[in-house]
Amino acid sequence: MSNNIPGDLKYTKSHEWVRQVQPNGAIEIGITDHAQSALGDLVFVEVPDVGRTLKAGEACAVVESVKAASDVYSPLAGKVIAINDVLASKPELLNEDPYGAGWLFRLETGASANAAALMSASAYETFLAEESK
């Protein structure tokens, strides 16, 4: 099973990754290599509308493979400022490049966003190892 965990990203227990895009609090969100591999070939991705305000942990996107569908939860609170439109016609990008072309959406996080709740790459790796036991 595919399991690439880049060291410069943060992670959640529900298998989202978070990338800091600007120091002022804009973040990019996607699902991990482990998650895309577990779901199999994705056929549909639904992302939130731009402008939507999300709570931390709110279900806000759906990734669907031929025989499974899974919610994606917002890792932090914030407002959706950009979405990856290309996924509507090319959901396979999520399988091919989960940390790059397969990004889902960008959030503008407020000062209240609790980034400390996220896991480091090594913590996520330990978490995955625990989960697979």
Place this chain on the structure above:
Amino acid sequence: MAFIPHTSDDIARMLEVIGVRSIEDLFDEIPAALRAGTLSVPSPLSEMEIGRLMTERAATDGRPLNFIGAGAYEHHIPAPVWAIATRGEFYSAYTPYQAEASQGTLQLIYEYQSMMCALTGMEVSNASLYDGASALAEACLMAVRSNRSSTSRRILMPRAVNPTYAQVAQAIAGNQDINFVPVDFDRATGRTLLEALKPYGGQDSAALVLQQPNFFGSLEEVDALTDWAHANKIMLIAVVNPTSLALLKPPALWGSKVDGAQGADIVCGEGQALGVPLASGGPYFGFMATRMQYVRQMPGRIVGRTVDVEGRPGFSLTLQAREQHIRRSKATSNICTNQGLMVTAATIYMSLLGPQGLEAVAQASMQRTADLIAALAQVPGVKRAFTAPHFHEAVLLLDRPPAAVLAALSRRGILGGLDLSERYPELGHALLVCATETKLGVDIESYAAALADVMGASRAAA
């Protein structure tokens, strides 16, 4: 023999694990007064005995001349429809659980879906739902999920929509926080007017329900109402009679084209008219179709055409990630009951009739209803209630309560229509009547003569 796989040892062990003394203790939550106790069920009957009992009971219905429509319609069903539908290969009520092993069943459902898309003009149909009323409830839930411009969970429900459908939608969707707002109809035409919708313009509503023809048989001005809904970012749910679609504009073409999109967003209705007998109210089947953009929010099974590893054509269930075995509590439907056998009959019915045959049925039904209304409106004390054009149903106003008149007609073997005075007291002594192609000129004449007689007799007696 009891079909219970557990031995008494198994049961004792399971009870021990969960810490309960007896199976009876599991029902302690239910007050004793509410328990059924011993069921009073007669002992089993032989095939001969049950046949005799059912024949006797069926005979008590007589063979009435039926002029009641109101959602279930008596059409001629060609003999091959049920001769084929009851063949062993088709005679099963459900889509099979190992669906792809039953290519014939899947092909039939695929053909059905294709025919419903052709009739409604929509892009995708599901494999059917429970009945017309629950299909509307599902359509309302689907609209609330699909309309991204709306957060209100509010549905505009005209009073000219079949009141039983509105009641079922309220019972199913009302308990899921959906708020139904009634919209009044015009007393002169029996239509839902744009003016009645205007107060809701600029407000957030998820959907407008529009029935065509509506419950009174009146033809709604669907183009103007559809455009109003879309201009207000409200989805349009069309409730249609499939027979009428052989003559009327398909819901996909209602209204004008705006940003490349046109027509109803969700189409649903009752499929019984397509080869399913009245049978005292069921089983029937519901249908639903939509645009591809909303397909992931549609409930029910969908069959797709595909190719196998060797490139040969085949059929499979598709878009299953909407369904309960995958989505669990977030599935798009909690009623996935597929009326497979009824759909089989409907598919055979539509195949046998073809577009021209269905058009002939619709044409004849419309003509017979026009003849019926003309004949009945000549009876003293009877007039038409509404001026709007109708399809195969219309409302009459009597000069006295319909109940006694209907009872007198019934004694003469005529089911004279549906009394609307309880559902719509503001209409007065209103009676909804329907004639399909099954009613010949002589039938219409005998109804008119009986009505004149019944009403004249009671007038003379008074």
